[in-house]
Amino acid sequence: MIRIAIDGPSGSGKSTLAKAVAKKLGIVYVDTGALYRTVGYHVYLNGRDPHSAEQVESLLSGINIELKYENGSQRVILNGEDLGDKIRMPEMSMYASAVSAIPAVRAFLLEMQKKMARENSVVMDGRDIGTVIIPDADLKIFLTASNETRAKRRTIELQSKGIDASYDDVLFDMIERDKNDKNRDIAPAIPADDAIIFDNSDMSVEESLNEIVRLVNERK
Ligand code: DC
Numbered sequence: 001m002i003r004i005a006i007d008g009p010s011g012s013g014k015s016t017l018a019k020a021v022a023k024k025l026g027i028v029y030v031d032t033g034a035l036y037r038t039v040g041y042h043v044y045l046n047g048r049d050p051h052s053a054e055q056v057e058s059l060l061s062g063i064n065i066e067l068k069y070e071n072g073s074q075r076v077i078l079n080g081e082d083l084g085d086k087i088r089m090p091e092m093s094m095y096a097s098a099v100s101a102i103p104a105v106r107a108f109l110l111e112m113q114k115k116m117a118r119e120n121s122v123v124m125d126g127r128d129i130g131t132v133i134i135p136d137a138d139l140k141i142f143l144t145a146s147n148e149t150r151a152k153r154r155t156i157e158l159q160s161k162g163i164d165a166s167y168d169d170v171l172f173d174m175i176e177r178d179k180n181d182k183n184r185d186i187a188p189a190i191p192a193d194d195a196i197i198f199d200n201s202d203m204s205v206e207e208s209l210n211e212i213v214r215l216v217n218e219r220k
Contacts, residue, residue, distance in 0.1 A: 002027065002121045003136075004216065005129035008143035009178045009189065010093070011150030011157075013200055013208060014125040017143065020209045022123040023072050025216065030067070030116050031074050032126035032133070033096065035109045037087035038065055038076050040095030050098035057104045065112070085161055090173060097177045100127075101184040127181055130192035138219050141212065142191035145201040150174060 002025065006018045015031055022029035040050055042063050048055040066077040076083050086092070099105045110133075116122060117134045124133060130140035145153075151171035158165035181189040191197055196215065200208045 002138050002216070002220070003117055003134050004123040005134050005137040005140045005192075005195075006123060006125040006143055006212075007127055007129050007131075007141070007189065007191065007195065008125075009150065009181070010174055011154040012143040012145050013153065013205070014143050016205055017200075017208055017212060018123045018125040019072060020205065021212050021216070024209070024213060025121070025123070027121040027123060028069060028116070029072060029074065030113070030122050030124040032109075032113055032124055032129065034067075034074060034076050034087060035065060035113070036096040036100040036105070037092050038078050038083060039063060039099045039105055039109070040092050040097075041083065041087050042078060043099055044092065044095050050095045053102045053104065056099055056102050060104060060108050063108075065109075067116075085163075088158070088161060089163060090158065090165060090169070093173060093177055097180045101180060101186065103186050106186055127189035128187035130195050131190070132187050135192070139212075139215055140192050140195040141215070142195040142197050144197065144199045147171065147175060149201045 004021065006014050008014050019029045042059060043050045043056055046059055048059060050056060064079050068075045068077060076087065113124070113133045117124060126133065130137055130142070151167055151174055154174060155165050155167045155170045158170070
């Protein structure tokens with residue numbers, strides 16, 4: 001069993017790298033942000049305020065989330081419906097960030113994530129994987145990149161999915177969301193004490209991947 005935690009802010013390259021590392025090692029890639037996006041999506045569908053703990057909590061009992069893995073990609077099924085890219089819409093980023101600061105939401109998603117990490121060799125990406133979900137991970141990486149690099153990456157990623165996004169809006173939303181995620185009271189998006197801080201602003205995906213694989217091999 002090997003368990004790798006990759007945390008960091010949006011656009012830092014977590015999902016691209018985590019997916020590539022999982023493929024290289026033949027293990028499961030778990031995108032935990034998708035879980036918060038799914039709760040956010042459900043709150044949005046029901047027309048509730050994602051900042052209201054009371055309103056969000058009252059919806060949790062009506063949420064059933066399943067994760068499916070196909071060709072290294074994760075699909076999220078909410079109450080029987082495959083959500084596809086619906087959770088990737090820019091509004092869902094803000095909904096996800098808002099609901100992720102609510103303790104009942106984190107408690108609701110906690111056991112599911114811990115169970116995945118207990119039962120499988122995994123690369124998990126998120127904000128609290130090294131601090132809360134897998135505190136004894138074999139390798140913890142906190143991935144960062146400059147604001148400009150991250151906003152550029154996210155804009156390209158969204159546009160490639162056919163989602164209308166301008167660089168300026170993405171940069172503004174990203175900074176706002178990072179502030180929420182970093183400063184919340186519960187499981188803030190900060191590096192674990194034993195995480196390796198890895199700035200990949202000036203690195204290609206291949207260079208970053210090679211470095212992470214080197215770090216994994218060092219720990220085997
Ligand atoms: O990784 P992402 O951008 O898809 O995550 C969406 C939001 O979910 C992010 O702004 C904060 C929250 N999140 C979290 O609080 N903890 C995680 N492990 C993953 C995501």
